[in-house]
Amino acid sequence: MELHLTLNGKPVSKTIAPDASLLNFLRECGCHSVRSGCDTGNCGICTVWVDGQPLLSCAYPAARAEGKNITTLEGVKAEADELIRYMAEEGADQCGYCSPGFIMAVLGMKRELQNPTEKEVKHYLAGNLCRCTGYASQTRILQKYLAEVQNNG
């Protein structure tokens, strides 16, 4: 079937299998930031935005994205790079495999929540698993990052 959508601001039309997941579609479009971790919607690694809303692309049929606005990390690279700098400074990357999904969730949260508390941040990001870090470093950088980014407008 034919799929038409906007990917990172550009129109894309492509033939897809009816059962293709959005995750596989995006990887075929060359978005290597979109990675698979669990196949069951548990780990958050494949997080992308559909019309600005963070969603799990592994559990989202590509066909449902018809006419929608899809954003991957590649589409918000400059903003992501800023957060990546905070994470690299703190050593919060480790294997890095889950980082793009985490980053997309954080940037989504930034748009959704104003001055969230630590508890609210943890709840928002609870679906983003990481096996390397134990999350403490992510909590540290988010305190700094959200304070500084929101203060700078």
Added chain:
Amino acid sequence: MAEQKLKYVNHPIPKKDAEAIMGGAPVYTDDLVPPGTLTVKLLRSPYASARITAIDTAVASKVPGVVCILTHEDVPKIRYSFAGSNYPGNNPFDRYILEDVVRYVGDPVAVIAAENEAAAIRAMKLVKVTYEQLPPVLDFETAEGNASVVHDEDDYFYQMDIGGDIKKNLLSSEGFEHGDFDAVFAACPVQLDETYYTKQNQQAMMETFRAFSYVDYSGSLTVVSSTQIPFHARRIIARALGLPPAKVRVIKPRIGGGFGAKQSLVCELFPALVTRKTGRPAKIVFTRHESFSASNSRHEFRVGVRLGAEKDGTVKALWVDSLENAGAYGEHAVNVIGLSAHKTLPLYGKASANRYTGRVVYTNTMAGGAFRGFGATQGCYAVETTVNKMARQLGLDPAAVRLANLPTVGEPMPAYYNETLNSCSLDRCIATGKKMIGWDEKYVPGSFGRKTGPHTYRGMGMAITMQGSGLTNLDACSVTLRLDDDDYYTLMIGASDMGTGCDTILAQMAAEILCCPVENITVDGVDTNHSPYDKGSYASSTTYVTGNAVVKAATQLVERMRDVAAQKLNVPATTLCFDGTTFTDGEKSLTVKEIGIESVNGQNDWLTVTASFSGKASPPPFVAGFAEVEVDTETGKVTLLDMVGVVDCGTVVNKSLARVQAEGGLAQGVGMALYEDVRYSTAGQLRTDSFMDYKIPSRLDLPNIRVAFEESYEPSGPFGAKSIGEVVINTPTPAIVEAIRNAVGVEIHSLPATAEKVYMALQNSKMA
């Protein structure tokens, strides 16, 4: 040397690959697959034990897009082990790539290669297999001598005698004794005899197993793999496929975590086999379900601990008796079991008698493999929980008991291969950990110490642990360092950065000696065609073993450059000082840049140094771990309120990376303590085979884990460093189990301490 001012080592320097791995660059295995690559899928056994009497692939082969379907008839009849560790070694050669016998639910039966995944999956469903089911051995405690035998093949073989009897499902047996255990134990006024159980925990790295293969320009079978062991992989692939090793090449891109899982060749041979048969590139990506149910895990253990002590808490006699479930194949199992004793007993340095006995058995469950901690984790839970119980029985503070029993620096450790302890700050680790968690203020001995609500109680627990730094006299790690055609260097390594940051920390060490910014050192790894040999990243070896090779290489390269400068300037080399950019005797000088440029103009040699290192000892790092929990007696739910780990890894090479690695290790330990349950059906089907059933900690399940370092200085380590990778996972299980006991009085003898287990224990204790 201990007092030297370090410019790069001991600093929190960002990882060299940080931007690429976090920013979505195509740097992981599945990002690099060439177009036109076949997709490989595996048909797996639904039975725990069966003989295949027929496989019909005729219909499946007709599915459009299917290129080949391979069965046991298509693979070389060569027994091999897919464990990546020293060779020759003690891993039994007990596998074929495919066999007419299946030994656990998930054992591969057929390899299907197709132009796309959909065709491969469709064909997989059409392969008809006829099985003769056999009664499986699922319970490891009754495996030895069981009527069902897991391995009865004639061509099974050991590389060396490991005390096995495979007709009785006994893979190996071993032990040692230091002093007269029976006599010392009998004379002890305090005697404990305890038994503990741990499960087949999953490493659960976020990137599942994956690899692809192709034939390169020279005709070499090339395998690009998410692996911790590129050089072992080359050897094993060559053996299993009956190829000369020179015709096999392994490339390791960025890896999405390993934790030991990728120290075995779980997936590589299947695409390699397809490429051999078809000449075409082929890839395999394990689903999460396959990663859970058909790869490898931590080995299941039963650990018996017999402890004899004086009334003041001095441990005099300690016996660790381990039974280990190898699962269906013997990878790593023989190496794992000993660590349950070698890395627990030495912590009680006042003991005059130690005994260790270990037996490893086969069962029809998924094979165990390597997982961070590697036996020490299982042993630590058992021994430390026993010591906590002893302290309680004697009315002593468990932290004080540890301090009173510590091994002495400068003394040999009989249970640790008789190696001498040359660095240990465990006393400071314990003191700092106590302060951080508020031990003296909050710890109440006994049970039901601190009630915080109508049915909630708080408790605290602690434990100590040690690991090693590489394998004594077994590892060989090499690096090649060269001055390039300017003032920058290339450090070529065979060590396998799996996210831990070894590319960066090894560059920090080189930078320290070359007196140049870390950015001036390009780190290249790993391609077995051009990387220097390194046995791979496991056994907590990279910082210490490969790090020592880097120190050697960088030191030699500076001397080579100094010699060139001395010759050019016509002055004695000993008069030349080096500041990282210039060699000078105060009057004449030559820059590194000039040496670099001249070395490609034929005016002096191209300066390349290769250095190797093999540890003559495996200096132990240490951790003191502390936990505080709240237990709800109505539900059994345990909430971890605080988790502190204080680490002695010698000199901390990279302060941020080490901290995060320690936090992550502690978090995995918490998962093992509280959440990560492994359950099989009565037919041997793994039930906990997804993240829905196998719960790893999320950020809501953990407090902000806190880590501190109490640096010691290891004289044999690079810049005084020891390892950190594994030691950090061990303390949470005994510390948390003791905290639960301290809160509500129940002892948990099998992990994990789930809510229902705690609740049932509470009910039973009320009835008693």
